[in-house]
Amino acid sequence: MAEHHKKLHIVVFPWLAFGHMGLYFELAKVISQKGHKISFISTPRNIHRLPKVPKNLQPFVYLIELPLPHVDQLPENVEATVDIPQHIVPYLKKAYDGLQEPLTKFLERCKPDWIIFDFAPYDTLKGSLVFALRSCMEIEGESLKLFESICGKPVIPVGLLSLSLQFNEDNNNDDNWNTFLNWLDKQEKRSVVYVAFGSEVTLSDEEFTKVAMGLELSGFPFFWALRKQNTSAIESQDWVLSEFKRGMVWRTWAPQLRILVHMPVRGS
Numbered sequence: 001m002a003e004h005h006k007k008l009h010i011v012v013f014p015w016l017a018f019g020h021m022g023l024y025f026e027l028a029k030v031i032s033q034k035g036h037k038i039s040f041i042s043t044p045r046n047i048h049r050l051p052k053v054p055k056n057l058q059p060f061v062y063l064i065e066l067p068l069p070h071v072d073q074l075p076e077n078v079e080a081t082v083d084i085p086q087h088i089v090p091y092l093k094k095a096y097d098g099l100q101e102p103l104t105k106f107l108e109r110c111k112p113d114w115i116i117f118d119f120a121p122y123d124t125l126k127g128s129l130v131f132a133l134r135s136c137m138e139i140e141g142e143s144l145k146l147f148e149s150i151c152g153k154p155v156i157p158v159g160l161l162s163l164s165l166q167f168n169e170d171n172n173n174d175d176n177w178n179t180f181l182n183w184l185d186k187q188e189k190r191s192v193v194y195v196a197f198g199s200e201v202t203l204s205d206e207e208f209t210k211v212a213m214g215l216e217l218s219g220f221p222f223f224w225a226l227r228k229q230n231t232s233a234i235e236s237q238d239w240v241l242s243e244f245k246r247g248m249v250w251r252t253w254a255p256q257l258r259i260l261v262h263m264p265v266r267g268s
Contacts, residue, residue, distance in 0.1 A: 008113040010037070010038055010116060012027065012028045012116045013041045014118045016080045016081060018253075021046060021050065028061055029053070029054065032061050033057070038060060040061060040063050040064065042064075043080075044067060045080075050063070066099050066102045066103060068098070069099065071095040074091040129153065129154075130153060131155045131156065132156045134160060136157045144157055183248050193215065193220045193223070196256060223250070
């Protein structure tokens with residue numbers, strides 16, 4: 001007789017930064033491939049900024065919107081670190097903690113089997129049964145053992161999540177993918193340097209100029225995912241970049257994984 005495994009309801013609640021939400025979103029899709037129900041929780045604006053759930057996974061992945069509570073000194077419509085400078089982030093963390101009440105009501109109503117929290121909720125330590133960390137014993141064994149002794153709960157190093165594109169049926173429907181693909185296909189194999197500093201790094205004009213000149217002097221074609229918040233003087237920097245002929249500079253979100261697995265990309 002075939003063995004029947006219980007299908008779980010798993011709640012995923014990441015910190016309000018796209019470097020976190022993106023990885024948790026990928027994790028949710030990987031888990032949902034096993035037939036488990038996922039409730040991915042974030043704020044309305046962040047939910048709307050996530051990529052579409054692939055059609056084959058839509059029956060399993062539910063996007064749950066919880067409005068972010070008002071906090072003094074947190075600007076209106078701010079729901080992620082990408083929306084604010086670093087010194088405002090503490091107010092975003094305070095608002096994030098304010099989601100405790102609506103989140104608790106959701107959990108009481110739905111009674112999930114598992115809850116995957118991020119690092120940020122203030123009650124993470126006392127409310128967790130186990131910690132799964134993106135690390136491994138070979139690299140951080142002593143630190144992991146120390147953390148386990150401090151928190152008094154099991155710590156499981158899960159290594160790095162190997163992301164897969166195979167289940168995403170909507171890969172070819174992204175509005176900008178053809179633009180990237182046409183440019184990448186014109187480059188020689190393993191010749192493109194991919195550059196990205198994430199969503200929370202602000203480059204000074206001097207740092208920007210040094211990186212830009214280094215890329216130009218390298219002689220390699222480059223793809224630079226240069227988000228608007230990475231710069232302090234966009235107009236002058238756009239002028240500098242317009243003088244460069246070897247690279248593509250993209251000012252909004254770019255599908256990093258899909259670009260990195262493309263043959264012409266050398267590394268980052």
